[in-house]
Amino acid sequence: MTDAEWAAVRLLLPVPAWFQRQGGRPEGCHRQLWDAIRYLVAGGFSWRAVPADFPDWGRVYAFFRRWREHGLIAEFRDRLRGTVREREGREAEPMAGIIDA
Template identity: 45%
Template sequence: MSSYPFAAFGATTTCPDCLCRDRVRHYPSDLTDAQWKVLEPRARQVMDQLRRATGRPMVHDLRAMLDAISYLTRQGVEWRALPIDFPPWEAVYAFFQRWNERGLPHLLVDRLRARLRTGVGREVQPTAGIVDSQSVKAADTVGAATRGFDNGKKTNGRKRHIAVDTEGFLLAVVVTAANIGDRLGAKLLIITLLNTCTQLKLLWADAGYDGRAFTPVSRRRTTSAGNWP
């Protein structure tokens, strides 16, 4: 059921039947003005690319769209449960799909990470990283084909395989069923890493990983550390 009451459709805004351009930002997940100042030029550049590809301009407020996705991600709610001061959930979902299908969120993360790294005196491309995984219980609506049982964590759901640089900035994320082991997950993670982190030479991990997961790439680019041979 939609979270939009009938009163919302009678609101007078610059975007017909929507409160998005008049919303007051008060959720913890909302972008601050300082964050939006950094993100806005890149986000609008992406929108220009989408308009050239599809030809239809978006009628909703761009910042409200990004705040809506941030709210959904932070709060873990259903699409249909977005509050009424965001654009309709159907529009937010379609917006997310258009960006995600073109890999645009990853490009934004890469560009922001590069800016943050240079801001702390680092090179744009990291040479070292840290990998880990986390099993998360899945909702009842998650299908059996994309979920599994992690015997070690006693969790039925999905597993996030994450790599960060030595500053803690995100490098890559791979999501699998929770029954996928760390070794296989690490292989998938490294494939993703090598597409964007061309200077990566060193990775750290805990005892849950062993060298076999990294043998195929260690001969080419990645050396090992910690418990890896």
């Protein structure tokens, strides 16, 4: 992940309570967690196949679940789709969809 990509993603992530001195345990680097999720999605690997370079698979999955439950994954998808569409000269939100079975 480039620094520019991380700057865009970081703004959407929740600020940990421990960072605001409200207690709790340090969560680690969200950038490493996000990179691990991207690695798994790009390669189509299972959660347990996270390489040793990343945090433990259980930790990565727990953060993914938490972010998904809070709507952050959908927010990332929607923003990315809007950005790509605007770069192509189209409206950010699609007007219709096509489903092919």
